[in-house]
Amino acid sequence: MTNTVTPKPSGPRYVPPELHFFRKQVPLGKADSEEMVEVSQLVRKGAVLANFPEYHKMRKKGFVRSPIEPGANVLFDEHSFSLIAEVPGYPKASYVVKEGEPDILIIDIVPVLKMSHDKMQASLVIHPAIPNLPSLKTESIDELIKEAGVTYGIMQEALEKAEKSIHSEYADFDDIVIAKGLFPGEGHDAYLQFEVEIGPLAGHLLSDGSIDFRERKIMVGVKENQHIATKIPAVPGEKGYNVLGEIIEPKTGKDITIKVQGNAAFNPEDNKITATQDGTMSVIQEQTIKVASKVAIKGDIDYNTGNLETENNATISGDIQPGFKVSVGGDLDIGGSVTSASVFSEGNTIIRGGISGVKSTIESRGDLNINFIERATTKAGGVTVIRKQAYYSTIETGLDLRCASGSTIVGGTIVAGGSLTVANVGCENSKSALLAAGVAPERYRLHLELSKQYKEQQEQIIQALQLSGSGRRPKKIQKMEEEAHETRMKMLTLNLIPGTELYSRIGSGNTREELEDLDSMYHQGINIEDIRIEVSGKIYAGTVLMIGNRKVTLSEDFEKRCYRLSKNLKRIMAIPL
Secondary structure (H helix, E strand, O other), rough: OEEOOOOOOOOEEEEOOOOOOOOOEEOOOOOOOOOEEEEEOOOOOOOEEOOOOOOOHOOOOOOEEEEEEOOOOOOEOOOOOEEEEEOOOOEEEEEEOOOOOOOOOEEEEEEEEEEEEOOEEEEEEEEOOOOOOOOOOOOOOHHHHHHHOOOOOOOOOOHHHHHHHHHHEEOEEEEEEEEEEEEOOOOEEOOOEEEEOOOOOOEEOOOOOEEOOOOOOOOOEOOOOEEEEEEEEEEEOOEEEOOOOOOOOOOOOOOOOOOEEOOEEOOOOEEEEEEEEOEEEEEEEEOOEEOOEEEEEEOOOOOOOEEEEOEEEEEOOOOEEEEOOOOOOOOOEEEOEOOOOEEEOOOOEEEEEEEEOOOEEEEEEEEEEEEEEOOEEEEEEOEEEEEEEEOOOOEOOOOOEEEEOOOOOOOOEEOOOOOEEEEEEOOOOOOOOOOEEEOOHHHHHHHHHHHHEEEEEEEHHHHHHHHOOOOOOHHHHHHHHHHHHHHHHHHEEOOOOOOOOOOEOOOOOHHHOOEEOOOOOHOOOHHHHHHHHOEEEOOOOEEEEOOOEEEEEOOOEEEEEEEEOOOOOEEEEEEEO
């Protein structure tokens, strides 16, 4: 087979690239087999795969280089205009054909050592050998393993099996796992063990996968000197190692900082929390405890009562009328509705009526339990529960969002740091909703701000170029372009997954979809692999789903689906429930 590739002529005259590896049709199976397959020789890391040795001679005659691009595991060297093997493996050449343009040569490398996405497993990739050319028959497997950086968990029995396969008379393709990492040993995070009955969170996931929507007790009465809770210390996990020998720190075994407010005290010597006076207790995100008095308002918050501001827990039996504000330092239980009003709670919030009006804003540092919401905004630090409907609203929650059976989400934006459990999403002729799971709400807002900023910067650059006319770019425009580039890089590398470093996405590309995410073992963020969007009813076409940094728009209606990320974290998958 020729070693020079000549693209079809089109327009200018092109110098073809010279390939520095050989390909050949060889029999698959036994030597006398009639089934043939194309294979390539084995190349080492750093090998030149393609370049243009004749270019300088042909340039004087008006020739230009044919376009070449690096594929997977290949680097482009601008200085020598060459494609270089980034890892040892088997090169593959292919073309992108565009009408009226020269074909683009792309070379990929199939690594001889294939690594799993989490780097916890390495496989030796065996291809049929081309006689008298470099292959696994002629190269040292130990050197190739070392060249690939694999140092931990190498299995001698697997290597012996690989040697037999390589030197077998039967030529075939094979993948043999030759190294396995050691997963971190699980510990246990610190937690609060309560000595008083508070019950599970509303929307608590039961062991059979169903959801308990009974309300958690809030504002639990306690007595002076009563033992409320005990902090159970963390049990540290054990370090793990991937096949590259890199240490993997355990994610479990984390301590928690106990916060007490009001008439509650924490003794670090015995890890006990007690009430210092009679009062009602609030539990906020399972690590903050407040004991305070309770304010009870019978009726509405209106012109008769004025705005309500208290450092205590509060119950309001009626509605919050338009234009009024409620701010409490503990738990809040509203028996009626909230209409075009502002509500803030340092603890957990229950709203038994509805929330409506674009001026309605609800913020709860703890959990939020609502009946229905229409064209309003909510923010919660913990879990959000929706019992009936969310209609064109913006809902942010730090942990999970759980909707009761038969509930409906129409339009709007829902962003949860944890998983989403919903019933029906969308309806005929409605605007599409955006459902984001495993996304930190504050980072999603930052993403929108960066996108807006970049668009404005691009428009300003275009205007400046139009005013400056032709010729050299003024320094002012160069500075504007640098600032726009910086904004764009922030947009691309911004990691939406809670707990990760802010700008920590890896790889290269022109869109967020082209960049990659580290496996959850390699950062202290949430386990994005465990995040789900579960739809127990119907979800309409056009709905936008996000899990972590990945996004998909549904092209058709579906029923009863569970959405999660693929193993390599590159796409959102659907699984029937």
